[in-house]
Amino acid sequence: MKKVLSALTITALMASPVFADAQHKHGDDKTGSMSGMMHHEKMTSMNxxxxEMREAMEKIKSESDPKKRKKLMEEHMKSMQKGMQMMNHGMDKGMNKGEHKKGDKAEQMGKENMMNKMKMMEHRMDMMQKMMEQMMEHQSEEMKQGS
Known part of the structure; x- marks a missing residue:
């Protein structure tokens, strides 16, 4: 179980710089508003x-029956894995595949588009932090269960 949590944590941490670099390389003004809308939908879904994961964790904490608690823990683990898939899927689909243009990328993207991309990055980092909090809580509850 610790290996799974470690793998999820490492994946989340490593995904952030890759996403940042890929967004910078693939930015394209033509698709900015469309990707912004898609990003908003994905962020809403992820939120x-x-x-749901927070609510599941609260149920785990309040459950006293070991069998029910174990089942809730398994469901929470699946939910965390789904969350990681959602985040990874969002990275793959969220990157623009536009043509590379010559010149300064910052000038091409424009200040407004750059700010939108920074805002998206902040949201993704926030989601990763929340996911890691869930992993830590899960591990803590798992340790209590083993005691």
Whole structure:
């Protein structure tokens, strides 16, 4: 179980710089507003999923029956894995595949588009932090269960 949590944590941490670099390389003004809308939908979906995971963790903490608690822990683990898939899927689909243009990327993207991309990055980092909090809580509850 620790290996799974470690792998999820490493994946989340390593994904952030790759996403940042890929966004910079593949930025394209023509698709900025469309990707922004898609990003908003994905973020809303991810926020809802994070809320479900928090609620599941609260159920785990309040459950006293070991069998039910174990089942809830398994469901929470699956939910965390789904969350990681959602985040990874969002990275793959969120990157623009536009043509590379010559010149300064910052000038091409424009200040407004650059700010939107920074805002997206902040949201992704926030999601990763929340996911790591869920992993840590899960591990803590798992240790309590083993005691």
């Amino acid at each position: 809802e999923h994070m809320q």
